[in-house]
Amino acid sequence: MAVQTTGSGTRVSRRRRFHRRVAELFASRELLVNLTLRELRSRYKRSVLGWSWSLINPLSNVIIYSIVFSVVLKVQPPTSPTGLKSFPLFLLCGLIPWMFFANGMGNTTESLLANGNLIKKVYFPRELLVTAAVGSLVITLLIEMGVLMAVLLIVGNMVLVWIPMVLVLVFLEAVLVLGVGLMLSVLNVFFRDFRYLITVLLNVLFYAIPIVYPVTYVPVEAHVAGVTIPMRRIYELNPLTRLVGAYRDVLYDTRFPSVSTMLIIVTAAVFCFALGWAVFARLQRRVAEEV
Amino acid sequence: MDDVAIRIEEVSKLFRLYDERNDSLKATIMRGRRSRYQEFWALNDITFDIPTGTTFGIIGENGSGKSTLLKCIARILFPEKGQIQSRGKMSALLELGAGFHPELSGRENVYLNGSILGLSKRQIDAKFDDIVGFAGIEAFIDAPVKNYSSGMYVRLGFSIAINIEPDILLIDEILAVGDADFQQRCFEKFAELRQSGRTVVIVSHALGNLRSMCDHAALLEHGNLVSVGAATEVVDLYRGQTHLDRVADGEHGTRWGSGEVRIESVRIVAADGSSPSVVRTGDDVTVLVHYRANEAVEQPVFSIALRRMDGQDVAAPNLRDANLVPEKVDGEGWVRYRIGRLLLLPGAYDLSVSVYDYTLNHPYDHREQVLRFDVDFGTPHEEHGVVSLDGEWTLGVGEP
Numbered sequence: 039m040a041v042q043t044t045g046s047g048t049r050v051s052r053r054r055r056f057h058r059r060v061a062e063l064f065a066s067r068e069l070l071v072n073l074t075l076r077e078l079r080s081r082y083k084r085s086v087l088g089w090s091w092s093l094i095n096p097l098s099n100v101i102i103y104s105i106v107f108s109v110v111l112k113v114q115p116p117t118s119p120t121g122l123k124s125f126p127l128f129l130l131c132g133l134i135p136w137m138f139f140a141n142g143m144g145n146t147t148e149s150l151l152a153n154g155n156l157i158k159k160v161y162f163p164r165e166l167l168v169t170a171a172v173g174s175l176v177i178t179l180l181i182e183m184g185v186l187m188a189v190l191l192i193v194g195n196m197v198l199v200w201i202p203m204v205l206v207l208v209f210l211e212a213v214l215v216l217g218v219g220l221m222l223s224v225l226n227v228f229f230r231d232f233r234y235l236i237t238v239l240l241n242v243l244f245y246a247i248p249i250v251y252p253v254t255y256v257p258v259e260a261h262v263a264g265v266t267i268p269m270r271r272i273y274e275l276n277p278l279t280r281l282v283g284a285y286r287d288v289l290y291d292t293r294f295p296s297v298s299t300m301l302i303i304v305t306a307a308v309f310c311f312a313l314g315w316a317v318f319a320r321l322q323r324r325v326a327e328e329v
Numbered sequence: 330m331d332d333v334a335i336r337i338e339e340v341s342k343l344f345r346l347y348d349e350r351n352d353s354l355k356a357t358i359m360r361g362r363r364s365r366y367q368e369f370w371a372l373n374d375i376t377f378d379i380p381t382g383t384t385f386g387i388i389g390e391n392g393s394g395k396s397t398l399l400k401c402i403a404r405i406l407f408p409e410k411g412q413i414q415s416r417g418k419m420s421a422l423l424e425l426g427a428g429f430h431p432e433l434s435g436r437e438n439v440y441l442n443g444s445i446l447g448l449s450k451r452q453i454d455a456k457f458d459d460i461v462g463f464a465g466i467e468a469f470i471d472a473p474v475k476n477y478s479s480g481m482y483v484r485l486g487f488s489i490a491i492n493i494e495p496d497i498l499l500i501d502e503i504l505a506v507g508d509a510d511f512q513q514r515c516f517e518k519f520a521e522l523r524q525s526g527r528t529v530v531i532v533s534h535a536l537g538n539l540r541s542m543c544d545h546a547a548l549l550e551h552g553n554l555v556s557v558g559a560a561t562e563v564v565d566l567y568r569g570q571t572h573l574d575r576v577a578d579g580e581h582g583t584r585w586g587s588g589e590v591r592i593e594s595v596r597i598v599a600a601d602g603s604s605p606s607v608v609r610t611g612d613d614v615t616v617l618v619h620y621r622a623n624e625a626v627e628q629p630v631f632s633i634a635l636r637r638m639d640g641q642d643v644a645a646p647n648l649r650d651a652n653l654v655p656e657k658v659d660g661e662g663w664v665r666y667r668i669g670r671l672l673l674l675p676g677a678y679d680l681s682v683s684v685y686d687y688t689l690n691h692p693y694d695h696r697e698q699v700l701r702f703d704v705d706f707g708t709p710h711e712e713h714g715v716v717s718l719d720g721e722w723t724l725g726v727g728e729p
Contacts, residue, residue, distance in 0.1 A: 069444040076441055080432050159424040161404040162445055231353035323407040326400075327344070328352075 059319075063163055073170035077145075078177060096182060099133060100126050107250045116252050118291045120195050127193070130186050131289045132249040132282040135207075138179040139215060139278065140240050145171040146219025147226045147233050154329035164322050168223045172216045179208060190289060200288045207284055210307045214277070217310030220318040227328050228321070247279045277306035333416070334497055334528040335379040335402055340411035342372040342397055342552075371397045372408065373552045381416070382526040384519075384542055386533065386560055388567055389549035395532045396501055398549065399423070402530065403499050417496025417528070420446050422487070431475035435466060435485060438474050442489050456492050463514065464488035484511060491518050497528045564640075584699075586692035589626050590658065590684045593619045595699045597680075609707025610674060610717060616666040618682055620694075625659040628687040633666055636698075638677045643715055647689075654687065672717040673704045 107113045108125035115128035149171040150157065150164065157164060183204060187197045197204075226232040248256070258270045273279060280302045284295035345366040351357045372394045379385045389395045400406040402413055403421035428445050429438045439460055443453040453460075461470050464484040466477075474482060491498070519542070522529060531543065543560035548567050556563050596604050600613040608614050616633055632647030646666065648654050680702070683695040709717045 066447075068449055069447075072441050072444040076430055076433065076437075079437070080430055153428075155424075156428040156445070158405065160421065160428055160445055161419075162447075229352060229354045229357065231355055235354065326405045 059163075063165065066163055066166060069162060070166050070169055070173065073166055074173035074177070077170055077174035081174070093182070093185065096130070096134060096137060099137075100130060103129055103133070103250055113251050113255070116254065118195070120292060122190075122193060122195055122290065124193070127186075127190065128252070128286070128290055129250060131286045132247075134179065134182045134186060135211060135282060135285050136244065136247070136249050137182075138175055138211065139281075140244070141178075142172055142175050142215035142219060143222065143236050143240060144233070145175065146215070147222040147236055149219070150223045150227050150325060151230075151329060157326050157329055164325060165220065165318065168219050168318075169216060171223075172212055172219055175215075176208065176212050183208070186289070195289070195292055197289055197292065200292060203288045203294070204285075207281070207288065207303075210303050211281055214281075214303075214307040214310050217307070217312070217314035220311075220314030224318050224321045224325060227325050243278065246273075247276060247282050249282060253279070253283065275302075277302050280306075332381050333378045334381040334383075335416075335530070336414045337378070337398075337402070338376055338411050338413070340372055340375045340398070340401060340408045340413060341370060342394070342401060342406060343409045344369045344371045344397075371552050372401070374411070375549075375552075375554050376411075377547055377554065377557045379528060379530060380545065381528055382523075383544040384523055384529040384531065386531050386543035386546035386564070387549065388533065388546055388564065389555075392551075393549040394552040395549050397552075399499055399501055399530065399532045415497060418447060418493075419497040419499065420490055420493055420495035421499040421501075422490045423499070423501045424486075429474050429482065429486065432473055434472060435461075435470040435474055435477070439470075439485070439489060442486070443493060446490065446493050446495075448493050452493075460485075460488045460492045463492060463518075465511075487515065491515070491522075494522070494525075495527065497530065498522060500529065500531045500533075583697045584695065586683070586694035588694060589624055590620055590622045590629050590693040592682055592684060592694045592696050592699070593621050595619075595680065595682050595696070597700065597702055605702075607703045607705050608671060609705050610671065610711070611708040612671050614668045614671045616668075616680065616682075618664045618666075619661075620658070620664065620684065621661050622658045625657055626693065627657050628654050629658055629684045629693060630654055630687060630689060631664045631684050632682070634681040634683075635673075636679045636681065637715065638679070641715060643673065643678070649687065649689070670719065671704070672709075672719055674711055674714060674717060675704050675706050677701060677703050 104126045107129075108115075113125065115123055115125045117123040146168050149167045153167050157167075187201075187204075190197045222232065222236065253270075253274070256270050256273050258268070260267045260269045280295075280299045284299050284303060287293050287295040287299075345364070346369050347364055347366045349360075349365040351360055351362070351364060375398060387395045387398060397406065399421070400423070401408050402415065403419065403423065404413075405421075405423070428442050430441065433441065439457060440450065440453055443456075443460075444450070448456075461467055464481070464487070466481050466485060469477065469481065474485070477485070519529065545558065546560040546563035547557040548555040548563050556566055596617045596619075597606075597608065598615045598617050599605050599608065618631060618633070620631075622629075630647055630649045632645060634645035635643040637643055648664070678701065679698040680700040681695075681697045682699050684693045685691060685695075686693065706712075709719060711717045
């Protein structure tokens with residue numbers, strides 16, 4: 039195997055370099071597994087309750103949000119075609135994918151800086167650090183989804199046949215998070231306060247997508263100074279709104295998401311991934327000098 | 330390029346020396362720019378090949394770019410111009426145990442580190458016992474590495490890196506790890522790698538080792554390639570050059586340390602009180618060190634080190650080994666090391682003098698190669714080897 043490191047005055051075509059890169063990533067899949075395991079192992083290694091934290095966290099959120107939004111603010115969950123009407127379950131169908139997204143943003147942003155010492159001393163494809171950060175969260179997400187689906191089964195939603203569809207959504211969301219994460223991780227090396235910006239953005243996003251309330255609560259139109267604004271339309275352009283909606287379609291309502299929803303999700307995932315990959319490929323060369 | 334393991338072609342590396350660096354968005358926006366920096370070419374148009382199966386040394390002073398070049402070869406840094414091609418699995422020893430996770434056990438870290446260095450699980454399984462055995466930490470392999478001593482940590486890191494048997498091994502001045510026994514095993518391992526046709530690239534300024542270990546070497550100076558060729562020639566060139574440099578600025582070699590105690594002067598004094606630059610084998614010679622402590626310093630350890638011109642260490646006595654460390658020094662003073670019979674054989678020798686703290690980790694003042702002197706034939710009249718054993722020959726006939 040011949041390996042080349044080239045400066046900008048390169049002889050190797052861009053296309054060949056891309057192919058080599060993909061081949062290299064494929065060759066290091068075992069390292070990816072190990073890095074992912076490292077993330078998972080170290081996350082709960084020092085805590086008394088260990089792995090159960092990954093379930094206690096969402097549980098506490100569900101209790102808090104259910105009390106605040108369902109009991110205090112009287113948000114009404116929709117009734118599913120199967121006759122299910124439960125705020126906690128409605129909430130969980132959106133909250134679990136959301137937590138994956140939010141934690142994904144946070145962890146990927148830190149993934150390069152946190153491993154600065156490794157980056158400065160050893161060569162390996164740097165994308166793997168970001169991918170491992172996402173990968174470990176995918177495992178957590180799958181466990182949480184498993185528990186949620188078990189509960190849904192008990193209350194009478196036949197979700198077993200929808201497992202393939204859930205996996206498709208998990209995959210698409212992971213690609214989206216990975217894309218954004220690739221970009222954030224490398225930008226955070228150059229601008230160390232990026233993480234604070236992310237925290238603020240996540241706070242806004244949490245209420246800007248239908249997690250603690252159904253989409254139907256968003257007014258179809260708003261009238262501002264005589265101008266009619268199609269609020270619901272704009273609201274539904276957000277791929278995250280669609281993503282949460284799609285999970286709910288499948289799990290809560292046990293039906294296929296609409297074609298437009300799937301199109302928006304796929305487009306967003308592909309776009310984010312391509313953008314993230316490009317930004318990462320461009321900036322990663324100087325990462326070892328800057329971390 | 331079958332016989333070339335690494336081909337370095339017209340490689341230049343640019344560093345940014347930041348005058349101002351705004352590594353936050355806020356500062357960047359407020360200042361209207363991310364950074365202000367000067368460009369600095371750490372490597373300038375370097376071209377040479379490293380042949381397959383050889384041990385190759387890259388030498389040069391601090392700041393000559395040798396470590397930068399090694400990092401470019403290791404693909405940690407990307408050169409701005411030119412390209413580097415390499416053939417075969419490469420492993421770099423830039424820092425031992427980089428990538429260890431403190432919370433994970435030694436066993437888990439072996440697998441993690443091994444896979445970072447490019448091994449599959451099955452390959453690590455096969456080498457696991459060797460790795461742990463070589464590091465000598467069988468008893469602690471399931472304890473978290475945060476509980477390891479620094480020696481164990483480094484030994485495990487080294488053991489992993491060297492046992493993965495790369496085609497190309499890159500080493501950055503780390504041979505000085507572990508105790509003498511461990512170092513001995515490291516050298517044996519290197520010899521094994523060389524014999525099995527692996528390529529080893531070493532960056533170092535431990536010249537004595539390099540000259541004997543390497544087949545070829547390259548000399549860098551301020552980012553430029555000065556010479557590349559047979560190791561003996563390149564090392565001698567470098568040595569001659571540094572010697573010239575030193576003569577040029579008087580008796581100064583390189584010097585470092587925090588300066589609480591400073592070595593003012595070093596002299597060689599003969600029995601008659603003169604300060605000769607040439608002494609003879611068998612002479613009564615004293616090394617006289619004059620120091621000044623700018624503040625009260627507790628338990629300073631003075632040492633002198635004697636080295637032959639080809640880098641061979643001859644002796645390095647210090648006050649700690651002699652159990653004569655002073656409780657405290659303050660102000661001016663002197664230390665004398667008297668050699669009743671100097672048993673060095675003819676040649677040129679360099680004297681380094683240093684004063685460290687009691688742990689020998691923190692240098693107050695280290696003056697490398699502060700004095701050079703020549704030894705001429707004397708009594709005993711011998712020529713070969715490093716020192717005379719001052720033995721006595723007797724002859725006889727018949728049964729002894």
